[in-house]
Amino acid sequence: PFRHIDPETKMKDCPWYDRGFCRHGPYCKHRHRRRAVCPNYLAGFCPQGRECQHAHPSFGLPSFENIAISHAKPS
Amino acid sequence: PIYDQDLATMEDRPWRKPGADITDYFNYGFTEETWNLYCERQKKLRIEFGGNQQAANNAL
Amino acid sequence: PIYDQDLATMEDRPWRKPGADITDYFNYGFTEETWNLYCERQKKLRIEFGGNQQAANNAL
Ligand SMILES: [Zn+2]
Ligand SMILES: [Zn+2]
Numbered sequence: 001p002f003r004h005i006d007p008e009t010k011m012k013d014c015p016w017y018d019r020g021f022c023r024h025g026p027y028c029k030h031r032h033r034r035r036a037v038c039p040n041y042l043a044g045f046c047p048q049g050r051e052c053q054h055a056h057p058s059f060g061l062p063s064f065e066n067i068a069i070s071h072a073k074p075s
Numbered sequence: 076p077i078y079d080q081d082l083a084t085m086e087d088r089p090w091r092k093p094g095a096d097i098t099d100y101f102n103y104g105f106t107e108e109t110w111n112l113y114c115e116r117q118k119k120l121r122i123e124f125g126g127n128q129q130a131a132n133n134a135l
Numbered sequence: 136p137i138y139d140q141d142l143a144t145m146e147d148r149p150w151r152k153p154g155a156d157i158t159d160y161f162n163y164g165f166t167e168e169t170w171n172l173y174c175e176r177q178k179k180l181r182i183e184f185g186g187n188q189q190a191a192n193n194a195l
Contacts, residue, residue: 016081017102018102019102020101020102020103020105020110020113021079021081021082021100021101021102021105021110022100022102023081023082023085023100025089025090025095025099025100026096026099032099032102033102034098034102035102035103036103036104037102037103037104040137041162042162043136043137043138043162044120044137044161044162044163044165044170044173045137045140045160045161045162045165045170046137046160047140047145047149047160049149049150049155049159049160050159055102055103056159056162057102057103058158059117059162059163060158116163117163120163120164120165120173121163121164124163124164124165124169124172124173125164125169
């Protein structure tokens, strides 16, 4: 079956929201994807790394460079 | 103090308004308060264990 | 809790592999060494706080 491609799915995830907070809220041009944070990573360390099913938010401020990198990473 | 620069520079707090959805602004179940605590912890631990003030500042 | 996991006993330490990004595994700028130091301190604090991890975290 064909899946309807919502234009929203073409949008990039918001790097600020992925970090935890985005000042633009519902008016942001990027997609705000709600995720559950990994409790281990929040404590400081998770042995699962990228394989973890929960989010490991990066705290570095988004720059043009790491927006491009995070966009290239499979999520 | 407010530890997140972005939050600190905001004059109004639109997520506090009636009808606003806080999850439009904060991910991972954060609230204004827990987000601030989290940012504070990021800063403290990076300074203490990184031992490198400049690197810690750059990360914030 | 994760503080009790001894990294030295882990057979596979994928963050050491070439091309691995340590920040995928360690938050707050930790490295294997600083994380071990931090865990030691957490364990001591937890004893002081009668096993209350939250209180131990808040003390930092
Ligand atoms: Zn956004
Ligand atoms: Zn995890």
